[in-house]
Amino acid sequence: MSQTITPETVEQAVYAALKTFGVEPHQMTREATFESLEVDSLDLVELAQIVQEEFGVKLDAAHMAGLNTVGDAIDMVVGRA
């Protein structure tokens, strides 16, 4: 079952994923860049898989490649609802 897409549910899911990638909770803000969090393209593909599993939103590596900040990722998922 896919979750309902709201900015809050997506933010929660993205933060939970980043935590498994080793990002510290205090680093997690919408403004943080993936580069500053040392989250690379391989991690972003995994993030896309998690989002797809939880919300049914299909994203591929090309979608993820252009993302700069955590907020960009959340907005993109919400925008594709």
Place this chain on the structure above:
Amino acid sequence: MSDAVVISGVGAVTPLGAGAQRLFDGWLAGESGIEDGLGRCADFDPVAALGVKTARRADRCTQFALVAAEEALAQAGLGADAGGYDPNRVGVILGTGIGGIDTLVRAQHVLDTGGPQRVPPLSVPLMMANAPSGSIALRHGLGGPSYSTVSACAAGAHAIGAGLRAIQAGDADAMIVGGAEAALVELSRAGFAVMDATSRLGVSRPFDARRDGFVMGEGAGVLVLERETAARGRGARVIARLSGFGATSDAHHITAPHPQGDGARRAILRALQDAGVPPEAVDYVNAHGTSTPLNDRAETLALKSSLGDRAQEIPVSSLKSSIGHLLGAAGAVEAIVTALALQAGVAPPTLNYEEPESGLDLDYVADGPRALKRNGRPLAAISNSFGFGGHNAVLCLQEAR
């Protein structure tokens, strides 16, 4: 002092715990890291040792390698700034038998149950057999030659030999070498078991008449190699000299050793020749000693035919009696304990050896550790490694003075 290549740092993660000295001391004391027929690194906590970010980007074999490398580099004083070396002149060569097989079987399961879109994007970089080498180079910013050796249970020794050659050829000033293995997954356990290669009783007793196969283990060993003059100039402690390397192939059978140990004999003689050590000057043999019926017989014959009349007087012992067979990491942890044995002047024992077999009549150091006999020259030892595929790799080490 000389232009010899020396070992200036060692690190290990083994079923006896973390630490190279811990491994040597435990073996010397007759401790066993084998439980329920497996040599597992049960206390290893990758997240505590490496942090979440690094641990999740490494298969278990690479996690072992990274932790062992940390220890070896710190001991050699290469931790912070490559010890004054140009980091682009420091390389990394680690061997593995199988590579990231835990990652591979997990990814296959995801593929089978979730389909191709779900396969984790880190699958390939984690499962590749060169990941331990690449990950150490990446973590420590080392830009010298880096690749991996894959020759089953000889891979760790081949990596050390390749590192020796890289320094001798002038390709690098220092080399981080060794081996890593984490293959205690059902697939490889079953694969070895159906071949009858592993012990049904779960007991590792090399050279004993009742031996019935090897006991699988996991872990990693890493050594730092550099020139003796440079090591001493930096104030590094020299553990032992790495004096020679011999590599041959049986060209006999895909898994069985040559029955007379002919390939092994040639590798031993080549390593000694490379080191300039005559066969009669060998003071200790760290055997491959797997506890399989075939290896231990062929290896005994190879030692007799290569070392001549003195073969029976030389202490021969197998670390696998204490921690099992670490496959691609075996040659690395065995080179480490050989270096530490020379440093201590002691031959550690072959555990569980009780019943002699006809023809297997070397001195297997059955009754506890034994002081090595000194003959007024630096002690010399060989460390044997032989792998499925017929690969033989032998290292010759000498005491540092």
